[in-house]
Amino acid sequence: xxxxxxxxxxxxxxxxxxxxxxxxxxxxxxxxxxxxxxxxxxxxxxxxxxxxxxxxxxxxxxxxxxxxxxxxxxxxxxxxxxxxxxxxxxxxxxxxxxxxxxxxxxxxxxxxxxxxxxxxxxxxxxxxxxxxxxxxxxxxxxxxxxxxxxxxxxxxxxxxxxxxxxxxxxxxxxxxxxxxxxxxxxxxxxxxxxxxxxxxxxxxxxxxxxxxxxxxxxxxxxxxxxxxxxxxxxxxxxxxxxxxxxxxxxxxxxxxxxxxxxxxxxxxxxxxxxxxxxxxxxxxxxxxxxxxxxxxxxxxxxxxxxxxxxxxxxxxxxxxxxxxxxxxxxxxxxxxxxxxxxxxxxxxxxxxxxxxxxxxxxxxxxxxxxxxxxxxxxxxxx
Amino acid sequence: xxxxxxxxxxxxxxxxxxxxxxxxxxxxxxxxxxxxxxxxxxxxxxxxxxxxxxxxxxxxxxxxxxxxxxxxxxxxxxxxxxxxxxxxxxxxxxxxxxxxxxxxxxxxxxxxxxxxxxxxxxxxxxxxxxxxxxxxxxxxxxxxxxxxxxxxxxxxxxxxxxxxxxxxxxxxxxxxxxxxxxxxxxxxxxxxxxxxxxxxxxxxxxxxxxxxxxxxxxxxxxxxxxxxxxxxxxxxxxxxxxxxxxxxxxxxxxxxxxxxxxxxxxxxxxxxxxxxxxxxxxxxxxxxxxxxxxxxxxxxxxxxxxxxxxxxxxxxxxxxxxxxxxxxxxxxxxxxxxxxxxxxxxxxxxxxxxxxxxxxxxxxxxxxxxxxxxxxxxxxxxxxxxxxxxx
Ligand SMILES: Cc1cc2nc3c(=O)[nH]c(=O)nc-3n(C[C@H](O)[C@H](O)[C@H](O)COP(=O)(O)OP(=O)(O)OC[C@H]3O[C@@H](n4cnc5c(N)ncnc54)[C@H](O)[C@@H]3O)c2cc1C
Numbered sequence: 147x148x149x150x151x152x153x154x155x156x157x158x159x160x161x162x163x164x165x166x167x168x169x170x171x172x173x174x175x176x177x178x179x180x181x182x183x184x185x186x187x188x189x190x191x192x193x194x195x196x197x198x199x200x201x202x203x204x205x206x207x208x209x210x211x212x213x214x215x216x217x218x219x220x221x222x223x224x225x226x227x228x229x230x231x232x233x234x235x236x237x238x239x240x241x242x243x244x245x246x247x248x249x250x251x252x253x254x255x256x257x258x259x260x261x262x263x264x265x266x267x268x269x270x271x272x273x274x275x276x277x278x279x280x281x282x283x284x285x286x287x288x289x290x291x292x293x294x295x296x297x298x299x300x301x302x303x304x305x306x307x308x309x310x311x312x313x314x315x316x317x318x319x320x321x322x323x324x325x326x327x328x329x330x331x332x333x334x335x336x337x338x339x340x341x342x343x344x345x346x347x348x349x350x351x352x353x354x355x356x357x358x359x360x361x362x363x364x365x366x367x368x369x370x371x372x373x374x375x376x377x378x379x380x381x382x383x384x385x386x387x388x389x390x391x392x393x394x395x396x397x398x399x400x401x402x403x404x405x406x407x408x409x410x411x412x413x414x415x416x417x418x419x420x421x422x423x424x425x426x427x428x429x430x431x432x433x434x435x436x437x438x439x440x441x442x443x444x445x446x447x448x449x450x451x452x453x454x455x456x457x458x459x460x461x462x463x464x465x466x467x468x469x470x471x472x473x474x475x476x477x478x479x480x481x482x483x484x485x486x487x488x489x490x491x492x493x494x495x496x497x498x499x500x501x502x503x504x505x506x507x508x509x510x511x512x513x514x515x516x517x518x519x520x521x522x523x524x525x526x527x528x
Numbered sequence: 529x530x531x532x533x534x535x536x537x538x539x540x541x542x543x544x545x546x547x548x549x550x551x552x553x554x555x556x557x558x559x560x561x562x563x564x565x566x567x568x569x570x571x572x573x574x575x576x577x578x579x580x581x582x583x584x585x586x587x588x589x590x591x592x593x594x595x596x597x598x599x600x601x602x603x604x605x606x607x608x609x610x611x612x613x614x615x616x617x618x619x620x621x622x623x624x625x626x627x628x629x630x631x632x633x634x635x636x637x638x639x640x641x642x643x644x645x646x647x648x649x650x651x652x653x654x655x656x657x658x659x660x661x662x663x664x665x666x667x668x669x670x671x672x673x674x675x676x677x678x679x680x681x682x683x684x685x686x687x688x689x690x691x692x693x694x695x696x697x698x699x700x701x702x703x704x705x706x707x708x709x710x711x712x713x714x715x716x717x718x719x720x721x722x723x724x725x726x727x728x729x730x731x732x733x734x735x736x737x738x739x740x741x742x743x744x745x746x747x748x749x750x751x752x753x754x755x756x757x758x759x760x761x762x763x764x765x766x767x768x769x770x771x772x773x774x775x776x777x778x779x780x781x782x783x784x785x786x787x788x789x790x791x792x793x794x795x796x797x798x799x800x801x802x803x804x805x806x807x808x809x810x811x812x813x814x815x816x817x818x819x820x821x822x823x824x825x826x827x828x829x830x831x832x833x834x835x836x837x838x839x840x841x842x843x844x845x846x847x848x849x850x851x852x853x854x855x856x857x858x859x860x861x862x863x864x865x866x867x868x869x870x871x872x873x874x875x876x877x878x879x880x881x882x883x884x885x886x887x888x889x890x891x892x893x894x895x896x897x898x899x900x901x902x903x904x905x906x907x908x909x910x911x912x913x914x915x916x917x918x919x
Contacts, residue, residue: 275880277798278867302880303872338878342871343735343889350872350879406664416906464860471896475662475904476687476740479733479897486734490893493863497870497889507809 147522149436151220158217162224165193170228173484179231180345184309186231192264200238201262204246209259215377215442219384219435226388229491231346233269235385236305237261240378241268241314248325248362248370257312257327269310271301271328271351272371279500281323281372286353288317288324295326295360296334297353305498307349308339314361315353322366326358333357344494345487375499376452380442382495383435383452383459389495390428390463393470393488397421400474417473424466431455431462437521450512453505460502463492533604541604544583548612552577557613561785562883563891565737566615568651568693574615575648584617585646589630592642603829610781620652620689621645623776624769625698628716632757632765641718653694653721655685655743656766663907665700666711666763670745672701679703679717679755681725681748687901691728691741694721704760716762719750733897735890736874770903771844777902778851780825786858787818793884794865804865817857824850842915845908852899859892 151159169190170176179187194200203218204210211217218239225234242261245268246254260266274285286299297317307313313328313335328335334356339349361367398421401412411417438455442448467489471478478485496502533541549557556570578584579593587602588594597605609616626645629637644650661668670683681701691697698718707713721728725748730738757765791814794805804810824847831841863870866885873889875881899905913919 273868275869276796278804280800300880303868303875305871336878338875340872340875340879343873343893344871348871348875350875350881405660406662407667408664414906416909468896472899472905475900476657476897479894479900481732481734481736486893486896489896490734490889493889493892494871497863497867499868501864501867503809503813503864507807510809 147440149433151216155216155220159220159224161197162199162221163227165190165197166224166228166230169193170230173228173487176229176231176345176487177481180341183339183347184306185341185345185347186233186306190230191232191267194232194234195262195264198262199234200242200264201258202238204242204258204262205254208246208254209262210246211262215380215439218381219439222381222384223388223391226385226390226491227392229344229389229392229488233267233306233346235378235381236269237267237310239381240374241270241310243377244270244314244325244370244374245327245361247374248367250362253327253361266311267306267309268312268314269304269306270374271304271307271313271315273301273303275300275302279375279504281368281375283316283318283323286315286317288319288326288358291357295358296355297326297328297358298355300350300352302350303342303348304351305342305346305348307351308337308347313351315358316367316371317358319364319366323368323371324364325361325367325371327361328353328356328358342494344491346494373448376449377442379452379456379499379505380435380438380448382499383431383438383455386459386463386492386495387428387432387435389488389492390424390431390459390466393466393485393492394421394424394428396485396488397424397470397473404475411473420469420473424469427462427465431459434458450509453508456500457502457505457509460496460505463496464502467492537600537604540601541608544605544608545612547581547583548609548614551581552612552614556615559613560615561613561789563887564883571615571618571693572648572651575617575621578614578617579647584648585622585626588622588626588642588646592626592630592638593646600829606776607781607784610779611785613785616776618648618651619776620654620694620698621648621650623772624654625652625718627772628698628756628765628769631768636753637756651690651693651695653688653691653697655688655697655699657687658684659686663904665766666714668700668702668714670699670701671705672703672715672717672750674703674752675749677752679750679752681717681719681745681750683745685743685745686731686740688728688741688743689739689901691721691743692730692738696720697726697743698756700762700766703762707760711763713760714762714766715759716756716765717750718754718756719748723748723750725749733894735894737890737894777898778824778828778847779855780821780828780851783821783851783854783858786855786862787814787821789884790814790858790861790865793862797865797867810865813861817854817861820850820857821854824854842911845903845911845916848903849905849908849912852905855898856892856895859888859895863888863892 198211201210202213206212245257288295288297311330315326315328316323334354336352337349339347342348404411435455438451441451470485477483552574556574559566575584585593586595586597590596629641658668672679672681700714701717702713703715704713725746727744729742731740795803797804831843866888869881869885870889872881872886
């Protein structure tokens, strides 16, 4: 087992960090960008495209870079470090990932190249009101109409749903959940976007006999959705780690400068120990997330690895996010100061695809399956 | 010892419940219950309804509108009010400056202010904290210098809650910069917010709301008669006031109400066809929270019953500390139940996400404040360690 990045990966990290620092190194810049629709900066999106990041995990023949989960993790962490509002995970990892996993060659050739170039922003319209974090659809149904299909029902909340150029939509089909592609300008499509608490955007997306094309060969795609969600959960864990890292560093810096009772706050051991505990949480989460990406890279059990990563990073994210605010005192809850926005983003990450309790409950169902756990290989069964 | 409420107290509870749920406008109570913004007019209206019935300031001296209730009655009053979603009488008026005026103000000040304070004819705000004087309040720097019949105030306050609505501010100011101990040279002054030289700048919080402000004073002239109590004794009044604040801040009834809402919503959301409330993880989490809340309520009953001559029991820090934690845990529970819907925080028309789920995340983020204001959790631990454990 080796957790070190190779030189290309280090270069990638430096390049992404440089770009994102230029865009959002000053937290005021992010506040400005999220203050206006679409909630991210189209120019930064183009720069990410120029750097090849928007096609990072796609095959080269489809206009991508053919990189793996470790590279995705590196980018996600850098996004989290400045909580860049660009929908890299939503558009590239999740929506793009589904197209790459399920689409026909023609669809991949057409759609993925456009995503990689930054000209098409896709979104995965999957969440439905009243259920949570499921891999299947129930509120949107697909009906075959001649050669094509139509969709009816409501998806919400759909991250970047109003801005997206194409939607990948999960819908009820005979025998399960199918995946469809809907163009942003399709008839019978109504999208109402809004700001989410973390400054990004989501939408209510209504389908009313909306024409759609099947993504890939059709049939039940629940397993593919489950897998794509797991991969996105792992990527979110890395984004959360970047965010926690900054929240912790900002807090440590604050403890060294803020004076009360005639001394800087770091003279109070009770506070420095709390910062130390934040670090412990962060590093355990970092190890688990990196491990999960390696499992994914090695073709291992990505579903359970994603649950472990989410459980650890969700708990750590809450711990670090809350403590970051608390140790700042009043300034921590203001919109003008950055640390609250980090906590807000960590909160949103938790709720978009599944929180710690959700992951723990899934892991709980499998505790009886093995005698000991072994992250390095097969479980020991006696 | 006695487990049950006496028949008289049962009747008292019923009386409170009936009053709160029938006399205070439903519309206002619904807003409080939904954690929606309550307007100034609505606050004022609600407090006046209470005051007219003698229910706004029962803990004040009888001559100024108090009721001479037992601590248990006060607890029931507060609890029922929170359960009914009644906006609580403005704390700055009723738990902070009012009791201080009643205890330390002169007769003229009492007559001038107390009735109006109880009726919210005057909306007070609290000018204690400063940018460099938070937990270390005694290091405050705003000065008041005597000039003839006036005090001239210069400096800056911050975190002034609802200062945008306030008619008057009660302010800690430094009147003796040469005092040997910095706690000694501080006085308590009150003055109208529209006095020349007072400016207010709103501060946006992470939930997008505007409830706190910075307040700047530039050569603000305050008549000498607006000094409360004795010159340079302001610190004692501040401690008295903050102790009172702490008792009310546990907000057990409000947390109970949130847990009730949590259960209701967790029944509506299904996971794999089953109500979320039946999920063992969720049910266990709620059970643990309810149990802590029971423990806190019982402790509150023990502590309030023992508070001597109106002064807070030292263990009131337990109430503030744990009360903050449980309020925060309840808001976290609600946002977790909302799950993916919670991101739809600023949706208005055109969204199908129910109202409660939209407010859940901003409410959760906003409530990080309760372990910071009114003496942070760290400060409460220091008080427990110092005054109670002698450490
Ligand atoms: C929403 C909100 C509303 C408020 N409303 C009002 C108001 O109306 N009027 C008013 O006057 N004030 C108000 N306050 C101010 C509040 O009382 C202060 O924020 C509080 O006293 C903490 O001060 P600070 O923010 O400067 O944090 P700091 O004192 O800088 O504290 C930062 C962190 O260090 C910890 N800390 C500080 N000193 C110690 C120590 N010695 N030992 C261990 N830990 C320590 C704190 O607990 C905190 O975690 C409000 C605050 C908020 C957030």
